[in-house]
Amino acid sequence: MGIPTEPIGSIPRPSSLLSAMADGDPAALSAEQSAAIADTISRLEATGSPVLVDGEQSKPSFATYPITGLTALAPDGAVIPFADGHTRQLPRLTAGPFRYQVRAETYLRTAREHTSLPVKQAVIAPSALSLLYPADGIDGYPRKTFVDDLIDEAEADIRGCLDAGAHVVQLDFTEGRLSLKLDPSGGLLDDFVALNNQVLDRFTDDERARIGVHTCPGGDQDSTHSADVDYAGLLPKLFGLRAGNFYVQLASEPDPDRVLGVVAAHLPPEARVFVGVTDPIDPRVETPEEVRDRVLAAARHLPADRLGTCDDCGFSPFADDTSTSRDIAFAKIAARVEGTALASGVLGV
Template sequence: MTIATEPIGSLPRSATLLHALAAHAQGTLDATDLAKQQEQAVADTLTRLERVGSPVLVDGEQSKPSFATYPVTGLDTLSPDGAVIPFADGHTRQLPSITQGPFRYQVRAETYLRAARQLTDRPLKQAVIAPSALSLLYPATPIEGYPREQFLRDLADEAEADIRGCLDAGAHVVQLDFTEGRLSLKLDPSGGVLDDFIALNNEVLGRFSAEETARIGVHTCPGGDQDSTHSLDIDYAELLPKLFQLKAGNFYLELAGEADPERVLSIVRDHLPPAARVFLGVTDPIDPVVETPEQVRDRILLAARYIPVEQLGTCDDCGFSPFADDTSTTRDLAFAKIEARVRGTALAEEVLGL
């Protein structure tokens, strides 16, 4: 037995890629040349993950504009005045909103997976955006001839196809990014929005077989952008029991950034489904200090006091750069933290006699 360890998804883009993205936005670099730069960044990401010993690889989302909006890249029926997400440091991110239906993904995550597969034969994980996040694209004022109920039906079908495409393309695991879960409790303390999110996600997850569900996971965190969070001030205890109602085989939880990890672990212990595995965050992408392998080991050993080892995995708290323009964390720092996670997980296995 070993303790599974996986990255969450995004990694900082290199200075070369950031320059290429800026040049493309300004019209001085064409799409073909940008694609070449992105492919080189993916290749470098895969190589560096192998070098630090990561048993599961990701493409680092080098070709995604953001973890949340990749499905609508190129969609010409969008308005920029969608939901605003405020962060603790005062900056905001704003989602677009759709202006007409029917809603269809313009880009599917399997395209990123298939591109990375051309560069490695190692296990590849693919992150997708949860349908609950994309439900925020529907505007507050109903669209004439395209009611919200029809939008949600279309969205569920598109999200299912996004996940299924990755499974069919050979993903080691498909991870739904559900960072809006904790945020929903800030927007609606009654929990009604969270209940709607859980129901929508389960509508999609319930369409998969038990074998497929074992390769599907859900990630949650209090946000992580420009070294700030959007919902760390919301009690994790309000989210976790409902999170574990999701029909997923794996759960990826932010933990290293929590002030009271033992309290969180006790909640996880009490609500984790018996057939599920929980990957606990043992490195904090927002903290500029690189964890030592020994610190990671000790965090895992603490977790093993609450969670059966056969249900335990490790991960980073969240992606290192969910939005392409986030330069708050350097690429070298991200890989150093990943290496600490991998080495610390191995140290914990030795102590636990695995």
């Protein structure tokens, strides 16, 4: 069957969709979202991608989709600084109980209407949403009650996607590497891993085989928030997450062989790692031969039956990120698919 290859999630939105988002006409926005989803799936099929995504064409961002429409929010939440100086800011929860307003299975069901191929679904990790709760607490809604509610909601989000036929459900965990920048002691990362495992422990072994975790140093407007954090501090703890698949940004790493050595030393025996072989931030489109060579380099550290490939990150995790063109994103995906097939041939798998 060859080495599996999968996209991470987001694809840059068409200009017509971005215009509809800015105009605020609900009917026009819905029509543009539907057209963008159909086009995304059609173009992904044309690349030969064996697993599809909807490109997050209807999500405001990979992180905030569950709270779209939630009224108990203030705008002054946690700030995420990027290396180029720009920031993203999360909202702050002001009251409980905490409930998802949108579930990821709605995106999945829509996408599956357009294809018979396997479709994966990205969801936000509960650790990221834990940042919505303010440090000084909420009167009448203690943090422990919030965490209990969050765990229930995150489980329901994942389970809904599995029940709706997702090929795999991918938890976006970009805050993992960032946590070591915020707290170099690793205590915050330990808390994140423990929280996510409280959700993952609610699934069976067979279900966890269809659940994955994605890590990267963030990717927004051609910048990152934590690429300067050593992967060696993250990966051993990341692989303590009880998931069946791990998606690890690698193409943009300055020393991928060193990272692969860490991966090989700590990857759980039952898990598969998908290594990033295309860099969404780099405007240059990788050649299939470059992708092939990156896969072969990974295969020197990892057995082929535990190896897969992916893009380093989503191409446009926030809807207003236009730093990468839609055409370049699909060209990079096509190179990943072709290059992975070339490597499979060399490795005889």
